[in-house]
Amino acid sequence: MKFNLTVTVIVVLYLLVMLFIGWYSSKKITSNTDFMVAGRRLGPFLMAGTLAATEIGGGSSLGVVQQGMQNHGISAAWYIITMGFAFVILTFLAPKFRAATVKTVPEYFRRRYGKSAGLITSIIMLLPLIGLTAGQFIASSVILSTMLGISYKTAVIIVAVVVTIYSIMGGLWSVTLTDFIQVFLIIIGMIIAVPFAMRLAGGWGNVVANVPAETFDMFKGYSPMAVISLTIMYVATFTVGQEAVSRYYAARDGKAAKQGSILAAIINFVYAFIPAILGIITLALINMGKFNAEDFADVGARYALPVLAMEAMPAIICGLLFAGIISATMSSSDSDLLGAGSIFANDIYRAVLKPDATSEEVMKVTKIVMAIVGVVSMFIALFNTSSLVNLLMFCFTLRAAGAFFPYVLGHYWNGASLAGTIASLISGSIVVVYLEKISGGVLFGMKVSQPIIPGLVVALVFFLVFSKIFPPKVKSTELAPEED
Numbered sequence: 001m002k003f004n005l006t007v008t009v010i011v012v013l014y015l016l017v018m019l020f021i022g023w024y025s026s027k028k029i030t031s032n033t034d035f036m037v038a039g040r041r042l043g044p045f046l047m048a049g050t051l052a053a054t055e056i057g058g059g060s061s062l063g064v065v066q067q068g069m070q071n072h073g074i075s076a077a078w079y080i081i082t083m084g085f086a087f088v089i090l091t092f093l094a095p096k097f098r099a100a101t102v103k104t105v106p107e108y109f110r111r112r113y114g115k116s117a118g119l120i121t122s123i124i125m126l127l128p129l130i131g132l133t134a135g136q137f138i139a140s141s142v143i144l145s146t147m148l149g150i151s152y153k154t155a156v157i158i159v160a161v162v163v164t165i166y167s168i169m170g171g172l173w174s175v176t177l178t179d180f181i182q183v184f185l186i187i188i189g190m191i192i193a194v195p196f197a198m199r200l201a202g203g204w205g206n207v208v209a210n211v212p213a214e215t216f217d218m219f220k221g222y223s224p225m226a227v228i229s230l231t232i233m234y235v236a237t238f239t240v241g242q243e244a245v246s247r248y249y250a251a252r253d254g255k256a257a258k259q260g261s262i263l264a265a266i267i268n269f270v271y272a273f274i275p276a277i278l279g280i281i282t283l284a285l286i287n288m289g290k291f292n293a294e295d296f297a298d299v300g301a302r303y304a305l306p307v308l309a310m311e312a313m314p315a316i317i318c319g320l321l322f323a324g325i326i327s328a329t330m331s332s333s334d335s336d337l338l339g340a341g342s343i344f345a346n347d348i349y350r351a352v353l354k355p356d357a358t359s360e361e362v363m364k365v366t367k368i369v370m371a372i373v374g375v376v377s378m379f380i381a382l383f384n385t386s387s388l389v390n391l392l393m394f395c396f397t398l399r400a401a402g403a404f405f406p407y408v409l410g411h412y413w414n415g416a417s418l419a420g421t422i423a424s425l426i427s428g429s430i431v432v433v434y435l436e437k438i439s440g441g442v443l444f445g446m447k448v449s450q451p452i453i454p455g456l457v458v459a460l461v462f463f464l465v466f467s468k469i470f471p472p473k474v475k476s477t478e479l480a481p482e483e484d
Contacts, residue, residue: 010319025170047260068279072221189324402428420467
């Protein structure tokens with residue numbers, strides 16, 4: 001790819017601004033609660049920005065453009081639209097999440113069911129966060145290596161260092177402020193990209209004339225059942241995923257949590273079609289002979305958006321788009337980093353290793369673990385060859401299947417028990433790993449498109465059966481007290 005100094009300067013300045021925000025946010029941190037859940041003071045707009053930015057990441061930018069170009073066409077938008085559906089559904093649960101006044105999902109499990117449930121949940125949720133962080137490092141590095149003309153591995157190191165430093169400095173305050181900027185950067189950058197890409201193709205009529213008619217079929221790549229399955233998967237993973245649900249914990253009250261969730265859904269609905277359309281335009285340009293296979297030879301089709309930007313747009317616009325795309329991926333990776341550090345420090349270090357740890361000690365351990373996860377995720381990103389979207393999907397599904405029902409029903413059903421919870425956590429995770437990594441998605445001779453569905457079904461059965469056989473000693477939905 002061609003080197004452009006203007007583009008490079010814009011993105012480097014953006015990275016420096018992110019570091020400055022991290023430093024600025026660090027001045028507002030006075031306690032562990034400030035660091036992990038931003039002092040529980042987020043209003044609906046800040047919450048919506050950080051919630052949407054957290055989930056609009058590499059899969060929703062590079063991944064959807066790649067799908068739109070390759071075989072999904074306009075239906076690639078479902079990947080993002082279904083996130084919006086999930087946020088709408090979560091508005092009904094948001095006040096309950098906020099009212100629990102916990103800092104992490106495993107803390108809820110520990111205080112609701114017991115220490116063993118909290119520890120198992122911590123392990124199940126910590127490992128996927130490392131994979132998710134690595135996935136976002138990969139997406140950011142694709143852009144950075146294209147733009148600067150540096151090697152992919154060098155770009156991974158730069159991205160990992162910048163994200164890890166500003167996340168460690170300011171915790172959720174830093175992540176919220178950077179997310180608020182980042183979500184608008186990615187949306188505006190992608191919207192501005194469309195007319196420039198269209199001009200390179202010679203107008204929308206030329207685009208339509210140079211792609212198959214089925215490209216505009218909304219169910220070309222996703223069947224109606226796949227859309228439903230994807231929505232269920234997002235509901236499950238956003239409900240128990242620390243990087244998402246921590247935003248509900250950080251809302252100033254239940255009303256702000258509901259309003260923020262609705263606003264985040266609207267952001268997703270607005271944004272969803274933009275990367276899919278850019279993918280279709282790229283396909284048209286390939287079919288018109290303006291792009292060829294050599295444009296993607298080095299790293300494959302995930303370079304579709306960077307190639308399009310460098311060819312179609314002026315340097316300033318290209319720089320804004322690249323900053324926006326890096327925003328999308330960084331806004332997800334910083335949340336994953338914070339989630340991993342928070343879970344280890346709050347639910348393993350404080351809950352198991354050192355129960356008398358002070359708030360300052362827990363915050364220090366959180367930062368140390370974030371640094372370790374940043375380094376580990378960097379090495380995973382350096383050597384990863386998996387499809388970005390597939391990597392994200394597996395991590396989402398793994399942590400959601402077993403934890404969803406004990407978490408949600410635990411707020412409402414006083415008969416939920418420790419035995420039922422552990423049975424759900426283990427059975428749901430086993431089913432997902434079996435389908436994803438052992439059977440190739442085949443269950444009883446049938447191909448399963450979304451392993452989350454059988455995982456949730458099996459987990460629910462085990463949860464209900466074991467809760468009935470081994471009921472709780474005291475029937476209550478109240479949480480055990482926990483010191484701040």
